[in-house]
Structures are given as C-alpha cells and as structure tokens.
Amino acid sequence: MTQRSLDTRAVHAGDRTPAGTAVPSTTPIYTASSFFYESTTELEAVFAREADGDNYSRYGNPTNRALEELVADLEGGDFALATSSGMSALLVALLAALVDRPKRILAGNVLYGQTITQLMSVLGPLGVDTRFVDPCDDAEFARAMTEYQPSCVLIEPISNPLLRVAPVDHIAAACRENQATLVVDxxxxxxxxxxxxxxxxxLVVHSATKFLAGHGDVLGGVLVGHQEHEPTISALGRTIGPNLGPFEAYLTMRGIKTLPLRMEKHCRNALEIAQALVEHPLVDKVHYPGLPDHPHRPSIERLLPTGLAGGIVSFTIKGATKESVFSFIDHLELIVPGTTLGDVHSLLLYPAMASHRDLSPKHRQRLGITDDLVRLSVGIESADDILQDLDSALDVAVRGTVG
Ligand SMILES: Cc1ncc(COP(=O)(O)O)c(C=O)c1O
Incomplete structure (x- = not known):
C-alpha cells in the first residue's frame, strides 16, 4: 500500500474502528472501565490475549487505542502507550530500558528540570545511577559511552530550554553498537x-500536553516503540497503570489532526520572532535552531525539515534581574505567562522559576539557564502581534533598568 503523507495520516490514522455494524467517522470517547461479551468464553479469550478486544480499561481502551495507533503511525513505531503525563511516559520508558540490565543511564546534560529530578530523586534512590553528558559533543559522548557502558541513553533532540540540537542519528548508531537503549523525548x-x-x-516519549494536544486543555503523554519493547512496556503499563483518561485521549487525537498545520505556523512565527529579537536593543542572546549562527547547524540541516526549526525561542534580556523579568512578564498583555508550551496561544515561561526551579542556582548557571533567560512558546497568532506584545512589555519593564 502506498505510504500516505504525514498531513493525511494525522487526520485519518487510528479512526474509524467499527462499533458493531456502524463505523463512527471519528473515534468516540469510551468511558467504560470494563467490557464484557455475549459469551464468557469470548471474555476468557480476551483475558488470555488470544482474541482482540477489551476487558478492562487499564489493559486497553478503544479511545486510547485510536490515539496510540495514530501516534505510532506518525512516529513510525509498531506500538504506543498513551499515558497520563509526559513524566509517566518517561518513567515507563526508562524502566523498560533497564529491565534485566545494569542500572546505568547516560543522560543529556540539558533536559527538562523534572526529568533530571525523576532521574536523581526517583530512580536514584532505587539504585539507578545516572551520569550526564553533552550529547552535542561527539567526542565527549563517545568517551562516556565507552567508559560508562550505560544500559540506557536519554536525550532531548531539541533541548529545553536552550534549544540545543543533538545528533540523534549518530547517538542512535552508538547506542546500537553498545547495546544501550536510546530513549528520545x-x-x-x-x-x-x-x-x-x-x-x-x-523508544520515543512525548509530553502530549504540549504540541500534540496543542490547546492547553490536556495533561498527557505517549510512549512509542518497536515490537522488541512491546511485551515489556505492555506489562509495565498493565501493572503500573499510567493510563491516559479517554477524554484526554480524544482531545489529543482531535489536536493531532491539525498538528502539521499548527507546527508549520508555530515554526514560521518562531523564525520571524527570533530574527526580530536578534535585532532588539533590549535582548542579549537568542536561542533558536532556525538562526544561521546556531552552534549545531550540521545536525539541524541533516535532521530537521528545511524551514521548520521548532516553535520555541529562548532569549536573555539585557541586564535583567529576577525582578525585571517578573515585571516584563507582568506587562505582557497577549502572551500567556503559563507553565507549559506548545499551545495555539503564545506562552512565556521563566525557567529559573518554573521548569528548572528544582536545580540549584549553581547547576542552572553551569547549564546556561541564567536568571535573565526566558522561554517563549510561539503560538499561531499573528507574529506581528506577538512581537508587539514582547516589545511593549520589554520597553515598560526593562528599558528603565538598563538605561
Ligand atoms: C521536554 C519535556 N518533556 C517532558 C515534560 C513533562 O511532561 P508532562 O508535564 O506532560 O508530564 C515536559 C514538560 O514541560 C517537557 O517540557
């Protein structure tokens, strides 16, 4: 069968599973926690996993399955597990990677703050050792692989919040060579x-809360993989119970139907805004993978589609202190100062206060997450309106302090 384009698959994949003799044109929300059949022999076959079907929603739910099919299709995986949050998807992925293996994780050194906390404060006390490495430094990464021999490598290919772009293809090859499981957020x-x-x-994990759902109304996650990990992840899912609720699964599916359109607009807006911020007198440093002087251009050109470098722009404000950043945020009128990203509306976050709050100031400093850094999730509004909002809030809040 011909492989249809991502635009088409985002709209169709996962939908239209027959319900009796009727075929719903979009997947309904199945809120039932349990399912039964005309004959108990049939139910027994489902329990024994000898027949397809549902018996209990922790083991599988038709709405969640539709979303799982959709995300597995878009990511090119064999299966997916829809979870209650990005963090729970990540935890299941890391546990799956460590089953029957030495408990050693090699992680990228700039990750979402709670991911670092999960590694250090949840998995650490359970006996999992984590070392951090710069995944964008080929030599340092190769040395760490050889010396440390991890069972699992964890990276964010576009990192939060500094938007470093890791050579995922090279890292994946090194992982295959060293029998390490690569988990990519x-x-x-x-x-x-x-x-x-x-x-x-x-294994690929997502916070579906972000771009996948895209409308600020879902907390969810998805984990996608190949058949080799399906039995382990299915067993973890069945026993840990990290399941996404079916209403959230429905909303996420609905969001994904417009994901290709939204991503294009997020990326176009982000580029325009990053270019304007580079010229802004009150802005010091702009982090955006679409800018020509980004330090990881070879990876960007090899891995990302031309002109699509993501919807997040981070930047430092000249001479800003915590107080002036707070004042800047308080003066935004359009951009929502919310603790998330990837929504249709623009959002601004202060990493030192929110996403990376649990790291010590020294640790943040070492990672480049300074007190003058803000992260903008560029929405699909007019780029001119977003820029105008940034400009006037910077002007009112910061101009006075930097003279
Ligand atoms: C890159 C990344 N991964 C994972 C997460 C966690 O996702 P969730 O909040 O859905 O648990 C976040 C949340 O901000 C994130 O930015």
Missing part, C-alpha cells in the same frame, strides 16, 4: 519535525 520536535525511530532510536 521528542516533545519539542514532534513527529512533524523529527521521527527518531526512523534514525534507529529505540
């Missing part, structure tokens, strides 16, 4: 920009 890129499984990654 693809939240920032989405399958529209990058499909890590296609470059030989083992």
């Amino acid at each position: 693809n939240t920032f890129a989405t399958p529209i920009l990058l499909r890590p499984l296609e470059v030989d990654t083992h």
Whole structure:
C-alpha cells in the first residue's frame, strides 16, 4: 500500500474502528472501565490475549487505542502507550530500558528540570545511577559511552530550554553498537519535525500536553516503540497503570489532526520572532535552531525539515534581574505567562522559576539557564502581534533598568 503523507495520516490514522455494524467517522470517547461479551468464553479469550478486544480499561481502551495507533503511525513505531503525563511516559520508558540490565543511564546534560529530578530523586534512590553528558559533543559522548557502558541513553533532540540540537542519528548508531537503549523525548520536535525511530532510536516519549494536544486543555503523554519493547512496556503499563483518561485521549487525537498545520505556523512565527529579537536593543542572546549562527547547524540541516526549526525561542534580556523579568512578564498583555508550551496561544515561561526551579542556582548557571533567560512558546497568532506584545512589555519593564 502506498505510504500516505504525514498531513493525511494525522487526520485519518487510528479512526474509524467499527462499533458493531456502524463505523463512527471519528473515534468516540469510551468511558467504560470494563467490557464484557455475549459469551464468557469470548471474555476468557480476551483475558488470555488470544482474541482482540477489551476487558478492562487499564489493559486497553478503544479511545486510547485510536490515539496510540495514530501516534505510532506518525512516529513510525509498531506500538504506543498513551499515558497520563509526559513524566509517566518517561518513567515507563526508562524502566523498560533497564529491565534485566545494569542500572546505568547516560543522560543529556540539558533536559527538562523534572526529568533530571525523576532521574536523581526517583530512580536514584532505587539504585539507578545516572551520569550526564553533552550529547552535542561527539567526542565527549563517545568517551562516556565507552567508559560508562550505560544500559540506557536519554536525550532531548531539541533541548529545553536552550534549544540545543543533538545528533540523534549518530547517538542512535552508538547506542546500537553498545547495546544501550536510546530513549528520545521528542516533545519539542514532534513527529512533524523529527521521527527518531526512523534514525534507529529505540523508544520515543512525548509530553502530549504540549504540541500534540496543542490547546492547553490536556495533561498527557505517549510512549512509542518497536515490537522488541512491546511485551515489556505492555506489562509495565498493565501493572503500573499510567493510563491516559479517554477524554484526554480524544482531545489529543482531535489536536493531532491539525498538528502539521499548527507546527508549520508555530515554526514560521518562531523564525520571524527570533530574527526580530536578534535585532532588539533590549535582548542579549537568542536561542533558536532556525538562526544561521546556531552552534549545531550540521545536525539541524541533516535532521530537521528545511524551514521548520521548532516553535520555541529562548532569549536573555539585557541586564535583567529576577525582578525585571517578573515585571516584563507582568506587562505582557497577549502572551500567556503559563507553565507549559506548545499551545495555539503564545506562552512565556521563566525557567529559573518554573521548569528548572528544582536545580540549584549553581547547576542552572553551569547549564546556561541564567536568571535573565526566558522561554517563549510561539503560538499561531499573528507574529506581528506577538512581537508587539514582547516589545511593549520589554520597553515598560526593562528599558528603565538598563538605561
Ligand atoms: C521536554 C519535556 N518533556 C517532558 C515534560 C513533562 O511532561 P508532562 O508535564 O506532560 O508530564 C515536559 C514538560 O514541560 C517537557 O517540557
């Protein structure tokens, strides 16, 4: 069968599973926690996993399955598990990677703050050792692989909040060579920009809360992989119970139907805004993978589609202190100062206060997450309106302090 384009698959994949003799044109929300059949023999076959079907929603739910089919299709995976949050998808992925293996994780050194906390404060006390490495430094990464021999490698290909772009393809090859399971958090890129499984990654996780759902009304996650990990992840899912609620699954599916369109607009707006911020007198440093002087241009050109470099722009404000950043945020009128990203509306976050709050100031400083850094999730509004809002809030809040 011909492989249809991502635009088409985002709209169709996962939908139209017959319900009796009727075929719903979009997937309904199945809120039932349990299912039964005309004959108990049939139910027994479902329990024994000898027949397809549902018996209990922790083991599988038709709405969640539709979303799982959709995301597996877009990411090029064999299966997916829809979870209650990005963090729970990540935890299941890391546990799956460590089953029957030495408990050693090699992680990218700039990750979402709670991911670092999960590694250090949840998995650490359970005996999992984590070391951090710069995944964008080929030599340092190769040395760490050889010396440390991790069972699992974890990276964010477009990192939060500094938007460093890791050579996922090279890292995946090194992982295959060293029998390490590569887990990629693809939240920032989405399958529209990058499909890590296609470059030989083992497991992909998403915070579906972000671009996938895209409308600020879902907390969810998805984990995608190849058949080799399906039995382990299915067993973890069945026993841990990290399931997404069916209403959230429905909303996420609905969001994904417009993901290709939204990502294009997010990326176009983000580029325009990053270019304007580079010229802004009150802005110091702009981090955006679409800018020509981004330090990881070779990876960007190899891995990301031309002109689509993501919807997040981070920047430092000249001479800003915590107080002036707060004042800047308080003066925004259009951009929502919310603790998330990837929504249709623009959002601004102060990493030192929110996403990376749990790291010590020294740790943040070392990672480049300074007190003058803000992260903008560029929405699909008019780029001119977003820029105008940034400009006037910067002007009122910061101009006075930097003279
Ligand atoms: C890159 C990344 N991964 C994972 C998460 C966690 O996702 P959730 O909040 O859905 O648990 C976040 C949340 O901000 C994130 O930015």
